[in-house]
Amino acid sequence: MGSAVPRVVVLADSDSRWKWAALVARRLAPKHALDARFLLTSTTPTERQIAEVGVVPDTSKVVTYAEVLDDPAVAEADLLILGTIGGTVLALIHSLGMAWDSAGRRPVVVSGYVGVVYENLVDGLLLRVGSDMVLANSRYDAKRFREVYRGVGADPYTVVEAGLPFLEGDRYDPTAVGRDRPFTVCFAVQPTVPSGLAARAGLLDKLQRHARRHPDREVLLKLRTREGETTTRLERHPYRALFDELPDPPANLKAVDGDMGEVLDRTDLLVTVSSTAAMEAIHRGIPTAILTDYGVREAHGNHFFVGSGALASWAQLDEGLIPRADPAWAAEHGIGQRDPFAAAQARFAELRSRITLPRARPYYTPGNATDYLEALLSRHGLGLSGRPLPNATPASPTAMRKLIQRGAGGLYRVGRSRVAPVIRRLAQG
Template sequence: MMFDRSVPGHGTGTASGATDAAGRRLLVVADSDSYVKWGAALASTLPPTWRVQLVVLASPVQPSPAQLRHALAGTRFSPSQAEVVHLDDLDGLLDVFDPHAVLLSLRGPFVRVVAPLLEGRANRPVLVSGFPGLTIPAVPKAVIYREQTDLVVLHSRREVREFRANAAELGLGTTFALATLPFLAGAPADPATDAAKAGGEATPTLDGGRTAEAAHATSAPRVDGPARTDIVFATQAKVPASREDRVHLLGGLAELARRRPGQRVVVKVRARRGEAQTHDENFDYADLLPEVDPPANLVVEDGPMAEKLATAAALVTVSSTAVLEAVALDLPALVIDDYGVTPAMINVVFEGSGLIGSTVDLVEGRFKAADAAWLADNYFHAEAAADWVRRLESFVEARELVPLRPLPRRRDLSGGLLRSAFERRRMLGDHDRSLLGSVAWGVGVPVRGAVRRVRRLRSRRARGGAPVAAVQRTPGWTAVAAAGTSADGGRVPLDMAEV
């Protein structure tokens, strides 16, 4: 589609003057499939008086047409309304649409590239950023990447608490706002409050936190809506990372499928071969599937998660926001801990949730229900607690009175213009048209490789060079990992902080 250029009286990039709420406009600028999904879904929760448009920046991670369709399913946008634009053309589009606010639904390093371009505009728009998924533990670099935005949207009381602490330690005045993850349609208002109203205690549980309903949920379809018989495995591009761990996990799913021939076990993937994702995926589950001699009822499918959950009896993952979508639908779930519960596995947020279990639990069909107190602090707060729209509108109202000040970059990257050009090229890839970007890339790639090698050597020396013990896996469907397998030691990988 062509970008909507029908807004009367705009296009100069000058101050818009006071407007009422009905005249407010938000532009969503997104890059990868998960950020398109989050940005579109979050914008869809704005009051209907807001006029919203969405563009996707041309980059190596831009979604394919199929991914775009899946990402926009259930939002106020259709694929024809999501124009792919080059970063160099963004300024002209802003002249035309003249938004009051821009949601930078981008990976952290991309926010750092785009935000300064918008800050230089006369009467610049309010700049908003955020995250499409789980951000616990909150890492300082995630705040630094977004320091040039006015408002950072988070999705749990715990996230807001931890990010505010990080910003205070860094000396940043970043404003954080609370929203409900837009994928959680039908979420309970506040599980802890509901439990208290029911008599002060959560639902009695069996088998370490699993409710009686959860214990039997995979053996009988529900009567409301479509039959819920599938067991869905929500993949994550980054974890588990090793080929051996992925084959092991597929082996557990295959064994579960053999024991339940009347149910489908669905490996739900975010991308097919050749499609980009927010994070690179080195080992494709579909490619690995033949190694576990899969039964016919173990299948690999893509598509919107909501579609898969509509026929799901339970959900399993290593780390995915799909767990929260399942909980919102009152489905039992399981977060696999065979490969560790560490920041590197992006699953420490589930500690205390009651959802963590092993591949033994998976094979035995022991799915779990979440702890009510954990839910209240993690993503299932009361609707009234969400304040992101109110904070956004406060910024817009302030902008209508006095132009917003530039946000100082307090954590400058070393390297000056050459480093900035390198970061731009890193985000845009072959879509970068600048000569300086090509020069910076030619110089920066070897330098970055050398820096990373030095960091790895320092990390090994700090650990004393001792090998990390192998994670013990359940025998029976795959070989035990070789001793001395290296691991990250709980350190958050750089690119996890970058999202």
């Protein structure tokens, strides 16, 4: 069943998961041809978001869940990387595993996490059981993951220590300040933290205050998307719209978008609540501040940075604090590793050398969790049989609801940014 050219298939459902999966593919199988498959969901990345990663696939298409099951590129690949949410990983392992039962050969299946694992640890890990390799981003994560798998009777050796594949870029050069650029502070936004309108408006106030207090600095608001794009998590009250409504922002405060790595190239202080950008910055030696203004909370994910030396408030930053991460903490959490994918490359080579691989078996089966499994599969338009349900729509009801919400959010933003100012001017006239 194999193809003449060794191939890897990357299946992704959002911009950040495409970035993770595509870069993992290049680490594990750099000489393989790459077929990209983007699931039709409310967060399917745009062509610009796909291109921004810098990995050019040999083939690329948007697919439904049903189309994935019958895609010969998937069945004939040497490696299948699932850059999707946990529920989708389970649905695909269940359904593809059944489809591959009669095949003499199947791909090596890899799953993992796009960034910091700070919530739903057990839930997410059990949904990924059945992967031949579950990549952990650090020693810290690998230890936690294996403990969970041992506790439920899953194979702990499917957990392979690796790292975040986008931790790269030039080391920070502090001598560039004053020579090549002004001291630059970059705030990396997140789609959901903080989530409320008042908190987001207040954060912009803090950015303006910092810019006015330090007129010799350049202050950047780093946006995740451009207008009309979505992210892994849907964003309410987008910063772009709020920034555009600021009546008189200081001249040294700017909103920027595009590749995070390019922005970090000119950053001297990275500020965020808990963005993965913090890991990139710490890896490069860039001073990094994890905000405490909204609390250090599991719900925000910034509890992950306890012990890092990076926790700080905007008030402290206003006073001149420049936090620097603790090297021992960074090493324990997979930052600054010399060759983090060596073990994963060796495991992939060993698995691929086998004549056959065992059936991909998820943790949840009709025998131990019929109700949960059936409900999860149905949300993906699939049945316990591993095949599409009769009359299943191309996008699940959940995806359709999100698409509707996304459209409503766009109308809301248009109303705030374009219609409302006109009405105010007419009222004042």
